[in-house]
Amino acid sequence: MSGDLPAAVAPTPRAETLLRFFTCGSVDDGKSTLIGRLLYDTNSVFEDQLEALERDSKKFGTQGDSLDFALLLDGLSAEREQGITIDVAYRYFSSKTRAFIVADTPGHEQYTRNMATGASTAELAIILIDARKGILPQTRRHSYIVSMLGVRHIVLAVNKMDLVDFSRATYDKIVADYRETVAGLGFSSIVCIPMSARDGDNITARSTRAPWYAGPTLLEHLDTVDPSFADRSDAAFAMPVQWVNRPNLDFRGYAGTIASGVLRTGDEIVVLPGARRSTVARIVTADGDLAEAWAGQAVTITLADEIDISRGDVLSAPTHRLTPRRSLLARVLWMIDEPLTQGRDYIIQQATANANARVANLHHAIDIENFNEKPADALSMNQIGLVSLACDKALVVARERGDRELGVFILIDRLTNQTAGLGVIDLDAATGEATNDIAAAPPIAATFADKLRAHVGESGTPRRAAFARESASAMGLAALLGVVAGGVSGNVAAGIAVTIVDLIARPTLRLLIARADALPDDIIDPGAGI
Amino acid sequence: MALSHLESLEAESIQIFREVAATCEKPVLLYSIGKDSAVLLHLAMKAFYPAKPPFPLLHVDTTWKFREMIEFRDKLARDLGLDLIVHINEEGVKAGINPIDSGSRLHTDVMKTQGLKQALDKYGFDAAFGGARRDEEKSRAKERVFSLRSAEHRWDPKNQRPEPWRQYNTRKRPGESFRVFPLSNWTEADVWDYIVRENIPVVPLYFAASRPVVERDGALIMRDDDRLPLRPGETVQHRMVRFRTLGCYPLTGAVESEATTLAQIIAEMRASRASERQGRVIDHDGSGSMEAKKQEGYF
Ligand SMILES: Nc1nc2c(ncn2[C@@H]2O[C@H](COP(=O)(O)OP(=O)(O)OP(=O)(O)O)[C@@H](O)[C@H]2O)c(=O)[nH]1
Numbered sequence: 151m152s153g154d155l156p157a158a159v160a161p162t163p164r165a166e167t168l169l170r171f172f173t174c175g176s177v178d179d180g181k182s183t184l185i186g187r188l189l190y191d192t193n194s195v196f197e198d199q200l201e202a203l204e205r206d207s208k209k210f211g212t213q214g215d216s217l218d219f220a221l222l223l224d225g226l227s228a229e230r231e232q233g234i235t236i237d238v239a240y241r242y243f244s245s246k247t248r249a250f251i252v253a254d255t256p257g258h259e260q261y262t263r264n265m266a267t268g269a270s271t272a273e274l275a276i277i278l279i280d281a282r283k284g285i286l287p288q289t290r291r292h293s294y295i296v297s298m299l300g301v302r303h304i305v306l307a308v309n310k311m312d313l314v315d316f317s318r319a320t321y322d323k324i325v326a327d328y329r330e331t332v333a334g335l336g337f338s339s340i341v342c343i344p345m346s347a348r349d350g351d352n353i354t355a356r357s358t359r360a361p362w363y364a365g366p367t368l369l370e371h372l373d374t375v376d377p378s379f380a381d382r383s384d385a386a387f388a389m390p391v392q393w394v395n396r397p398n399l400d401f402r403g404y405a406g407t408i409a410s411g412v413l414r415t416g417d418e419i420v421v422l423p424g425a426r427r428s429t430v431a432r433i434v435t436a437d438g439d440l441a442e443a444w445a446g447q448a449v450t451i452t453l454a455d456e457i458d459i460s461r462g463d464v465l466s467a468p469t470h471r472l473t474p475r476r477s478l479l480a481r482v483l484w485m486i487d488e489p490l491t492q493g494r495d496y497i498i499q500q501a502t503a504n505a506n507a508r509v510a511n512l513h514h515a516i517d518i519e520n521f522n523e524k525p526a527d528a529l530s531m532n533q534i535g536l537v538s539l540a541c542d543k544a545l546v547v548a549r550e551r552g553d554r555e556l557g558v559f560i561l562i563d564r565l566t567n568q569t570a571g572l573g574v575i576d577l578d579a580a581t582g583e584a585t586n587d588i589a590a591a592p593p594i595a596a597t598f599a600d601k602l603r604a605h606v607g608e609s610g611t612p613r614r615a616a617f618a619r620e621s622a623s624a625m626g627l628a629a630l631l632g633v634v635a636g637g638v639s640g641n642v643a644a645g646i647a648v649t650i651v652d653l654i655a656r657p658t659l660r661l662l663i664a665r666a667d668a669l670p671d672d673i674i675d676p677g678a679g680i
Numbered sequence: 681m682a683l684s685h686l687e688s689l690e691a692e693s694i695q696i697f698r699e700v701a702a703t704c705e706k707p708v709l710l711y712s713i714g715k716d717s718a719v720l721l722h723l724a725m726k727a728f729y730p731a732k733p734p735f736p737l738l739h740v741d742t743t744w745k746f747r748e749m750i751e752f753r754d755k756l757a758r759d760l761g762l763d764l765i766v767h768i769n770e771e772g773v774k775a776g777i778n779p780i781d782s783g784s785r786l787h788t789d790v791m792k793t794q795g796l797k798q799a800l801d802k803y804g805f806d807a808a809f810g811g812a813r814r815d816e817e818k819s820r821a822k823e824r825v826f827s828l829r830s831a832e833h834r835w836d837p838k839n840q841r842p843e844p845w846r847q848y849n850t851r852k853r854p855g856e857s858f859r860v861f862p863l864s865n866w867t868e869a870d871v872w873d874y875i876v877r878e879n880i881p882v883v884p885l886y887f888a889a890s891r892p893v894v895e896r897d898g899a900l901i902m903r904d905d906d907r908l909p910l911r912p913g914e915t916v917q918h919r920m921v922r923f924r925t926l927g928c929y930p931l932t933g934a935v936e937s938e939a940t941t942l943a944q945i946i947a948e949m950r951a952s953r954a955s956e957r958q959g960r961v962i963d964h965d966g967s968g969s970m971e972a973k974k975q976e977g978y979f
């Protein structure tokens with residue numbers, strides 16, 4: 151490699167856009183083979199690695215004397231011995247137009263947690279199907295998880311077409327079945343490609359064995375797909391405080407990664423939870439102060455005022471789309487053997503905050519056969535369900551669904567420290583938790599009145615106003631509210647009103663209270679709770 | 681404004697550093713003097729600026745590193761004003777373990793792996809940053825950013841904690857610790873591009889120069905001092921060589937090269953069809969070699 155190189159070879163230009171994608175699907179559908187083939191065909195495998203592949207293929211390979219491309223990915227000895235993928239592998243490669251980070255995930259149901267890890271940061275999913283087998287339960291489970299984790303772009307890779315003679319009828323049927331299966335999952339694009347990962351058909355080179363297919367090869371599609379990268383700079387500024395930088399008495403900086411928006415010095419910010427305000431004095435980096443910083447950057451901010459801010463607080467623009475909540479409704483994927491059950495406590499970790507979270511309610515599980523809701527007493531490993539969590543302090547969460555910074559969390563088992571579940575917050579569905587949530591409340595009139603007062607708030611407070619607004623608009627029960635609220639703030643009337651309510655209107659009231667509980671905690675007295 | 685590829689890698693690494701500082705009690709940065717360590721240290725300086733990184737550097741010295749590496753290490757720690765802990769496995773030294781007579785496997789195990797474990801236990805570090813990248817090796821490609829190790833420092837590859845989004849679960853029991861890899865998603869090319877962009881100093885051994893080498897088992901081994909005995913028929917030749925990775929000098933193969941500038945190094949790397957670890961003897965002493973070492977507590 152000496153002499154002849156340096157002056158002549160200009161560095162390859164770096165691809166500017168980055169696409170993160172991953173493979174998923176059922177066991178043995180050919181996911182690792184596909185990525186191995188893609189790396190091989192794009193010249194991303196070094197010569198010494200190829201030699202190792204040849205040796206390994208002879209030793210562990212499933213393809214006789216030919217190369218077993220899956221062995222480029224399955225790097226753990228247990229994986230090579232068993233011929234399956236256990237944990238996600240990350241690979242990095244580039245085409246002429248793009249840089250790619252690809253995660254190869256396991257198909258085995260037992261390792262669904264590892265598939266979810268690979269999916270969580272991706273923009274595009276390649277879902278593989280073995281052409282001989284069609285849609286399997288794992289295809290459905292993975293499709294649901296992909297949708298739940300906010301991946302909007304799908305490639306349906308109908309693989310092993312060589313084993314069905316590249317039959318168009320077989321392909322068409324699988325494509326139709328799949329489109330029907332995932333119709334309700336909200337994907338914005340589904341591109342279907344017939345391929346043979348083993349032989350390289352329609353991966354980077356067009357297959358000559360499927361002349362009836364006119365669509366793009368896999369690489370063509372990956373190169374050109376517009377993943378409509380949600381530019382998080384367009385949203386209002388928000389930054390969870392990760393670490394307080396205090397080297398001496400004269401400097402107090404708040405370090406974190408900007409979750410959304412743009413920040414400029416002089417901007418007004420609000421510290422959540424709470425409503426403390428200040429302005430940005432400096433945006434400090436080792437390369438000098440910045441005039442502005444945007445989503446994705448890791449910065450250190452100093453403020454004009456001395457206010458007490460710690461890890462877990464969120465600095466945000468006054469126009470933010472965030473809300474402090476102590477009760478959360480979320481879809482949870484369970485990842486450990488010990489099932490999730492109602493009443494259990496976990497540690498919730500969301501953005502940079504931690505709290506204790508009790509499972510207030512397990513509303514239902516998702517039936518992976520048809521994506522319907524089904525009643526459930528527990529979520530066992532790999533199950534998905536809708537859960538209400540009651541936290542012991544307010545967490546600052548995104549109002550909009552699908553926010554991968556402030557709308558997601560993990561649950562940690564207190565005893566084993568395992569990462570037990572991952573969750574996607576679903577504020578819109580708040581009505582779903584109403585009736586059940588209050589079922590645990592003690593049916594004693596006196597405490598009920600106290601709780602009611604705590605929820606409705608004293609008259610004239612923002613809390614009362616919020617309660618009135620919420621109940622009036624949502625339930626159309628302004629009349630009832632008038633009676634109840636008047637009763638609570640008065641004295642003698644209180645018992646009567648509450649008794650009436652307790653006897654006649656309790657289900658409705660429960661609904662009202664549940665709605666109130668879903669109000670921001672900076673309006674609601676943080677001490678209130680059911 | 682979207683961040684460039686390097687900018688997002690930098691931001692991700694800084695976030696990882698800060699997460700450790702915020703949640704672990706006694707972190708340490710494993711500084712092994714190579715280009716990855718150089719980038720790692722540079723990122724640590726950035727992550728905590730204007731404060732100094734709230735942890736010391738640890739070098740597990742096998743006593744067989746290139747002399748230029750040691751000079752570079754000592755000067756850098758002085759210049760940056762950082763605490764540098766140098767740990768040598770004295771038992772190994774007493775037992776006469778060395779890469780030439782003991783073989784690469786035993787030497788690496790005793791002087792590196794056991795040495796590292798001794799140092800971590802001695803000081804009670806509960807999180808150790810390392811500069812490993814997933815693109816280096818197939819079992820590394822499988823490892824998490826926060827890699828939990830048992831009290832015995834073992835890695836359990838079949839039972840890793842999921843890391844969805846960038847939510848790192850940093851809880852552990854007493855005695856357990858983390859190996860933390862802020863450069864997980866960087867490639868060799870990213871590392872060099874970043875070194876150029878940030879003007880980060882690296883050990884001169886990465887640049888081609890005339891150096892005394894012997895051809896041995898298909899590799900070019902530099903004779904850095906006279907502890908390397910010549911085998912019958914071997915002669916020391918002076919050739920223009922440089923190194924793609926740095927380790928113990930008797931175990932690290934040089935490549936012939938004329939690249940004396942960063943731009944030339946990058947051009948060579950992009951044109952190369954061999955991986956950077958090819959020159960490392962220790963990766964090849966047994967299949968699943970790296971994974972086995974990691975299970976025993978190696979980085
Ligand atoms: N005939 C044929 N065989 C294939 C094709 N793709 C993969 N295979 C074979 O199918 C088997 C499984 O392939 P893998 O790539 O390991 O499957 P996987 O989906 O990664 O499996 P898991 O990760 O364990 O879920 C191997 O024996 C492959 O060689 C194909 O297109 N045609």
Ligand SMILES: [Mg+2]
Nearest residue numbers: 181182234235
């Ligand atoms: Mg696989």
